[in-house]
Amino acid sequence: MDNHGIVPMGVGVDMREEEPNRLRSLASMARVLNRPHPLPRLLELAAEEACRALPAASVSVSRAEHEGDSVRTIHNVGDLGPDEVRWPENEIYPMPEFATLDASGDVLVVWRFSIDDPDTPEDERALLKRLGKAASAAAPLVVDGKVWGEVYATRRHAEPLFDDDDVAYLEGLLAILAGALSRADRERSLSELAYRDPLTGLLNRRAIDEHAQRVFDVPAGRTREVGVVAVDINGLKQTNDRFGHQAGDRLIQSVARRLQRSFARVPGSIVARVGGDEFTVMLVDCPLDKVVEVSDQLSEESWELDPTTALSCGVAGSVLRPDHSLTPADVFAAADRALYVAKREHRRRTVVAPPLPSEPAE
Secondary structure, three states: OOOHHHHEEEOOOOHHHHHHHHHHHHHHHHHOOOOOOOHHHHHHHHHHHHHHHOOOEEEEEEEEHHHHEEEEEEEEEEEEOOOOOOOOOOOOOEOOOOOOOOOOOOEEEEEEOOOOOOOOOOOHHHHHHHOOOOOEEEEEEOOOOEEEEOOOOOOOOOOOOHHHHHHHHHHHHHHHHHHHHHHHHHHHHHHHHEEEOOOOOOOHHHHHHHHHHHOOOOOOOOOOOEEEEEEEOOOOHHHHHHHOHHHHHHHHHHHHHHHHHHHHOOOOEEEEEEEEEEEEEEEEOOOHHHHHHHHHHHHHHHHHHHHHOOOEEEEEEEEEEEEEOOHHHHHHHHHHHHHHHHHHHHOOOOOEEEOOOOOOOO
């Protein structure tokens, strides 16, 4: 195999008898992907059409991670391998060639491999064996000049290897899919402006208020445990006065990152910036003692790091039933009152509000 299995995309090809079907496929995809779809649906449509039109045994669409040195599979279609599922949760493959791929030019590359080709890398050969397939083609998915992910197709034993006609079809499909993903990213960015804090990228007050309204609407026959952490940066004003507002902004961003890291390991949590130096974390179906444990650790670490800009934390919570009388404002206010106690008394640990009743309304 020439050039270690790398074939330039964009080369001239003769599509012969398959050309009409594939042209119709690309035209259909251009129409379908031009309509608004959620991201998973966009990828599903493209993968299913590629699997049909190539034809391929299976097609997978993956998202690049960690600066392109690995890909996480989002969707698999077709004849899947023993360990593959249609919507995998944790299917990750190393992809070091993406890290050095120049996506800025007009000519991209596609990798084509065969299990019987001596030039096929051993890790790719092992993957084909695990999937029960004989050949593969992997093409980078480039969106707005950056490697977004990968489309990976396979064929069974006794089926023909991927050829230049297949490469040409993939090139057209990837161009259409990249345009759809670019539009989806822009539209999502525009819609998120109203719900994101521009300095930290966290959710804003409007977003957490709307989230809370949904959380507090408890379905019949269920209960829902809700916890709220109110967090305040001590000394932000002094930082602004002494070092300037850019230093204050960096402090706010640093705290936002610490909050995200701390609560990322707690399922059902969202973090929002609700004021200049104020943050709110809302947790659903997480025991209150676990909420306090994470909050305590966050607060104590901040005091050890720098007491002049340490964090104060207050927590409030309740178990909600379908006919409860509490409002989100009740729980937010209780967490704020606990926060003020922690701030006034320079507490290194979280102050927990008294239990909030959730009896039925009168």
